[in-house]
Amino acid sequence: MVGGHHTTSGAMMWVAKYLTDRPEIQSRLREVLYATFATARAEDRLFTCEEIRLARLPYLDAVIEEMLRINAVPVTREAMCDTTVLGVPIKKGTQVFFMSNGPGFLSPSLTVDEAQRTETSRTAKLHATWDESRDLAQFEPERWLVRKKEGSGWLAEDVDFDGAAGPQLVFGLGPRSCWGRRLAYLEMRIIIAMLVWSFRLLATPPAVSGYAGLEGIARVPQQCYLRLEKI
Template identity: 25%
Template sequence: MNAASITTSLREIDDLPSPRGLPLLGNLHQLPPATHHLTLERWAAELGTPYAFRFGTTPVTVWNDIELSHAVMRERPHRYRRYAPIENILKEFGCNGLFSIEGAAWEPQRRLVMQALSIPHIKAFYPTLAAITERLRRRWEAAAREARVVDMTDDLKRFTVDVTSALAFGEDPNTLENERVLIQEQLAMLLPMLMARVNAPFAYWHYVKFPRDRKFDQALIDVHRHIRELMARARARMREEAAAEACATPLGDTAHAPRNLLEAMLALRDAPDSGITDDEVAANVLTMLVAGEETTATSIAWALLFLGSDDALQARVAASARGVLGDSPVCPSYGAMRELDLCEAVCTEASRLHPVAPYLSFEPLEEVRLQGVRLPAGTKMFMLNRPAMMDPNNYADPGHYDPDRWLHDHRHESASQRGAHEPRAYLQFGAGPRVCPGRHLAAVEMRLVVSMLTANFTARLATNPADIREVCTFTAVPSAMPMRLALR
């Protein structure tokens, strides 16, 4: 079958250990959406992996093997696909873009997004990134002067929405300075609703709409209206600039070069026989907005849990940041940003202990045999991420928060000096052909925000750290991250 296949002692899914469930419901009653990832991890510890549970009558296999995870992701999209219910529901949302799309449509969209999120493009975009970071600093300075508790998760999502919109679409909604920006509120509804519908025993919303569903439907209408307006304005700019370039070059040997992802997608869409529709462009716009907002903001927020409760660590990060920033309130250049390794490391280590993606979900497109288990095509597979990151064979003293383990000098010590460090066990950006295209942008945002925060403010949690819980809204977010800021 494939490199991970074995042919001896073949087991069927029904032979796997399984938590006790109920007829028809299976294990649904034991998996509340907000904490189901913790239950899956507990069952893995109790039953071992692979095991199987049931969404109603549908079996789902659960795995905890880093080499298997890498093997599956290497063989996407040809042998495995993402969990089909995710794509089906995102299609209903009009959000079936690069994250979830399968088949032949994936590769050309991937090329466009990779170009928009490439290192040279982000380097050229750096002045705008720094300006948006300065806007966040001013917002936090006002809160510090007024002694207000700051909802850090909300502010970080505003920051990442502004960055993603400016980079990918050429328009900055400035949610950081406009308290009531509806697009921010509407986007915040999408991933929780995706999680709720993916976990629903049947598509009830096709038959009856509860108040939450009606509110979400209206939010989707408004979001898609906003996206179509974005597209119309981008097309108008492209026509105007093409006309101006045609006047400047009468021979007509110059074509308008797209300046951002949206213009590149529209140029491809409007080319003869492109086979791409406006709906597909809109789906990718919405995908970028949601993905750009949620994951990076959450990674930084989890880092604040540790920075805000460890004065010595915060002082060290502040000194390191100020050494790079000099007298500037925000990192002054892309080159200087590359020196802020510790600022990224505090976020990476936080998401090792609190993974933003607690598991990855796949289905084989054909029958496969993995670790002696026969999986028919379409079998649901959940690949847990945290257990491997908490394994002492992969990371020394895995329960200890230690950003140093991710620093260049530390990684290049001998194994006996630093203990176990297996970066392949860290899969927060995925792996293989469909590795997250936004990982470099995420790293830059982490470095900018953490350096700006620690260099300019002291930050203290405004709640007991033990009261901050993981809540799974498709990604695993902190239940709250309130902080008090003081000017340094």
């Protein structure tokens, strides 16, 4: 309960802030939801839990993933024996902090000597299309989308969500990774979709719209004020 409370609510607060400050992304997400749940829209009702659970919503998934990328937390491990990571010697007992990117998760990756990678790492060819020349501090959900056909659509027929498109360690990895991950995605999908379906998130005054965070179990915004207009 403790692990899931602060993290998921903080994540949803960040999404609400990004959608407020990026109205074009907010409108696109709303259009995608209205088109995907066209029956619910025609019947003038909210989508059901079952409808959203089964729906393919790559754009919503990308919005969530991009928020998690920008607000990641480092994962820590203690070396149980003398070892090496990418050729760097690590002594038994050392606390190792893993970031999903380079020196910070909003900076480009560090250059790695490919020969130092393990065979499995080399053959995985992860993140082959990840473009680090684009400012990594910017909120850009399309980083996580692969276009399937020509055009400018954002529905499941137009784009696929690729959660492995770039470096992401926000839920950790391995046997001690977050086991609330799937529940967290489900909760975030439902709540964010309900919010955007029913309300327009209008601009808020700069004095209450900062991006400073509070470090707790996760990093949560110090300020999260919304100005809602019922649709």
